[in-house]
Amino acid sequence: QVQLVESGGGSVQAGGSLRLSCVASTRAYNSACMAWFRQAPGEEREGVATIDFRKTTMYGDSVKDRFTISRDNNKNTLYLQMNSLKPEDTAMYYCALDFWGTCTTDNSNFRYWGQGTQVTISS
Secondary structure, X not given: OOOEEEEOOEEEEOOOOEEEEEEEOOOOHHHOEEXXXXXXXXXXXXXXXXXXXXXXEEEOOOOOOOEEEEEEOXXXXXXXXXXXXXXXXXXXXXXXXXXXXXXXXXXXXXXXXXXXXXXXXXX
């Protein structure tokens, strides 16, 4: 069973930055597709960014040029650097992992999910 533990969420003002982290408990981390999703109250889950085992990345349109996804395979850790934050970025952010399927932001069928970390941006 793979466990994912997110951290780094919090409350910041618009224009600020946050860095989320996600530690995965799997020996096969290096071959996994990793992703960040988010969900605001009353909204559908949204794919934020993905990174595959080659470290190829993909971003949702709403976060391009502001967010950066990265992974450290030596530490089994996934990161999301979020800059120029906006109030509309407020949501619960989830880390996800899968070994199958397409590693894209429009695919939410990830097998393993973290518990989420709250990000709140004030104007």
